[in-house]
Amino acid sequence: MITIVGAGLGGLTLARVLHLHNIPVTVYEGDASAAARTQGGQLDIHEQNGQLALEAAGLLEEFRKHIHEGGEAMRILGPDGSTLFDEPDDGSGHRPEILRGDLRQILIDSLPEGTISWGHKVTAITPVGAGRHELTFADGTTATTELLVGADGAWSRVRPLLSDATPQYVGTSFVETYLYDADERHAASAKAVGTGAMMATVPGKGIQAHREANGVLHTYVSLTRPQEWFDAAPITAARVAAEFEGWAPELTALITDGETPPVLRPLHTLPTEHRWERVPGVTLLGDAAHLQVPNGEGANLAMYDGAELGRAIAAYPGDIEAALTQYEAGLFPRSAAESAEAARDFERFFGPDTPQSVLELFKSA
Numbered sequence: 001m002i003t004i005v006g007a008g009l010g011g012l013t014l015a016r017v018l019h020l021h022n023i024p025v026t027v028y029e030g031d032a033s034a035a036a037r038t039q040g041g042q043l044d045i046h047e048q049n050g051q052l053a054l055e056a057a058g059l060l061e062e063f064r065k066h067i068h069e070g071g072e073a074m075r076i077l078g079p080d081g082s083t084l085f086d087e088p089d090d091g092s093g094h095r096p097e098i099l100r101g102d103l104r105q106i107l108i109d110s111l112p113e114g115t116i117s118w119g120h121k122v123t124a125i126t127p128v129g130a131g132r133h134e135l136t137f138a139d140g141t142t143a144t145t146e147l148l149v150g151a152d153g154a155w156s157r158v159r160p161l162l163s164d165a166t167p168q169y170v171g172t173s174f175v176e177t178y179l180y181d182a183d184e185r186h187a188a189s190a191k192a193v194g195t196g197a198m199m200a201t202v203p204g205k206g207i208q209a210h211r212e213a214n215g216v217l218h219t220y221v222s223l224t225r226p227q228e229w230f231d232a233a234p235i236t237a238a239r240v241a242a243e244f245e246g247w248a249p250e251l252t253a254l255i256t257d258g259e260t261p262p263v264l265r266p267l268h269t270l271p272t273e274h275r276w277e278r279v280p281g282v283t284l285l286g287d288a289a290h291l292q293v294p295n296g297e298g299a300n301l302a303m304y305d306g307a308e309l310g311r312a313i314a315a316y317p318g319d320i321e322a323a324l325t326q327y328e329a330g331l332f333p334r335s336a337a338e339s340a341e342a343a344r345d346f347e348r349f350f351g352p353d354t355p356q357s358v359l360e361l362f363k364s365a
């Protein structure tokens with residue numbers, strides 16, 4: 001039996017690919033159910049990784065039914081609301097968008113009933129010899145496995161079996177807000193955001209928003225501040241908006257009109273070259289393996305890892321170590337290159353030369 005810890009997009013893609021190969025698998029997930037947490041946010045699913053993973057999972061057609069049309073437009077505004085760059089959706093569909101919750105549900109529905117053990121938060125893992133591991137769950141129960149896959153995200157419980165690396169704060173945090181029924185109730189902000197993505201940045205701060213299905217404006221405010229700044233007082237809309245004094249009201253309204261409490265998302269990364277020596281019976285995928293700054297690739301990469309690992313396991317029946325060796329030989333260079341690229345993108349978006357560096361990026365694309 002193969003055991004996956006974490007029913008995020010990466011773990012679920014792996015489970016699905018294994019299922020297609022008739023390989024028994026169990027997914028242990030800490031959340032009590034699929035609906036336990038809102039899976040906010042819309043994801044671009046890319047041709048070179050996320051879509052390939054969905055193809056391997058036999059779910060490309062199902063995915064296409066849930067695409068949010070028109071979401072590929074991109075606009076860059078100045079702090080005064082002036083337009084610096086405006087590119088409509090070209091209709092090419094290279095980066096179709098889907099709500100994360102919809103994508104996760106497609107994967108969940110594609111697995112046989114009982115594959116996912118919800119409400120099973122792993123609290124300890126003990127090697128018991130010959131590549132086997134015993135998992136202990138928060139409720140005190142245990143399970144033993146011959147292949148353990150850590151798909152349990154940034155703060156992975158499985159990762160310490162392989163590596164001493166821990167995520168480090170990158171110096172920038174996002175604050176997330178949502179506006180609903182935007183065209184009717186927040187018309188000026190809806191117009192500023194347009195039909196796809198909008199960003200307005202200066203060194204040290206920015207407002208990025210995205211129109212999602214059903215008239216939702218989803219905003220990430222970026223603030224480059226030390227951790228202590230965020231710890232010093234509660235993160236309220238007023239406190240965040242005060243950092244944008246003098247900015248166009250249709251931009252600051254994305255913060256002050258937020259209809260959900262602002263959610264702080266401090267950004268952490270693992271080292272760009274994160275890798276490990278082969279340890280029998282255990283590996284990682286997705287954020288657990290290569291946590292990087294957000295550049296629209298993380299979920300795509302997690303799914304791609306899941307598909308690759310599933311294929312490798314299927315290619316070496318009865319030889320787990322050969323499968324893991326092959327998977328990791330692809331994983332390490334791929335992740336290092338992607339993490340370096342993400343760091344470069346992040347610098348362009350949020351570094352000292354923004355928004356000029358972003359304009360150059362989009363104008364040259």
Ligand SMILES: Cc1cc2nc3c(=O)[nH]c(=O)nc-3n(C[C@H](O)[C@H](O)[C@H](O)COP(=O)(O)OP(=O)(O)OC[C@H]3O[C@@H](n4cnc5c(N)ncnc54)[C@H](O)[C@@H]3O)c2cc1C
Binds near residue numbers: 122294
């Ligand atoms: C602000 C922000 C914006 C982003 N935007 C995008 C984007 O637009 N596009 C994109 O591609 N990527 C984006 N990403 C990155 C993306 O969210 C991640 O890379 C992706 O979710 C990683 O998937 P995963 O399956 O590896 O892990 P996760 O999605 O983190 O899933 C891990 C799962 O493991 C479970 N779990 C954790 N610990 C345990 C435990 N001990 N026991 C049992 N279960 C456990 C969790 O509950 C969770 O369900 C963004 C990230 C951030 C921070």
